[in-house]
Amino acid sequence: MSNLDPEQIYTFLESLRKYPNATKAAKKAGINRTYVYEKCKNDPFFKEQMDQAIDIGMNTLEEECLRRASEGYEEPIFHKGEEVGSKTKYSDTLAIVLLKANKPEKYKDRYEANIKTTIEITSEKEAYEQLDQLDEQINEIRRDH
Numbered sequence: 001m002s003n004l005d006p007e008q009i010y011t012f013l014e015s016l017r018k019y020p021n022a023t024k025a026a027k028k029a030g031i032n033r034t035y036v037y038e039k040c041k042n043d044p045f046f047k048e049q050m051d052q053a054i055d056i057g058m059n060t061l062e063e064e065c066l067r068r069a070s071e072g073y074e075e076p077i078f079h080k081g082e083e084v085g086s087k088t089k090y091s092d093t094l095a096i097v098l099l100k101a102n103k104p105e106k107y108k109d110r111y112e113a114n115i116k117t118t119i120e121i122t123s124e125k126e127a128y129e130q131l132d133q134l135d136e137q138i139n140e141i142r143r144d145h
Contacts, residue, residue: 004031008029011029012050013050016054017060020053020056062098065094066094069095070095074086115134
């Protein structure tokens with residue numbers, strides 16, 4: 001595996017800090033994405049730098065989402081092809097996602113299922129098989145909701 005040029009590393013990490021997407025950052029730095037992941041496996045320092053850059057980028061993204069949800073963003077208004085003004089729009093979807101992420105105990109999705117069943121069991125092995133089937137049914141209900 002050949003070494004990366006210091007300028008490529010700098011460009012790659014700076015790109016990750018702005019847009020935490022390794023594929024885009026690799027392309028901008030002129031590096032093959034596969035090479036980046038191989039380098040992470042073989043170079044703990046590079047992996048640490050990459051992880052830190054992604055964390056910074058994700059924090060920036062989260063801050064922007066929070067701003068758009070709480071302060072809004074300007075959307076231009078056009079009339080006959082010309083911009084005649086703007087209006088402030090807010091993102092309810094971003095607000096919901098942020099609430100769920102930061103206060104899941106209060107805002108997570110909740111599902112309730114009531115299951116009644118009767119089981120005839122003739123052996124310990126059959127009891128475990130029945131319990132496994134019930135677990136599968138419960139997991140199906142969770143997936144469907």
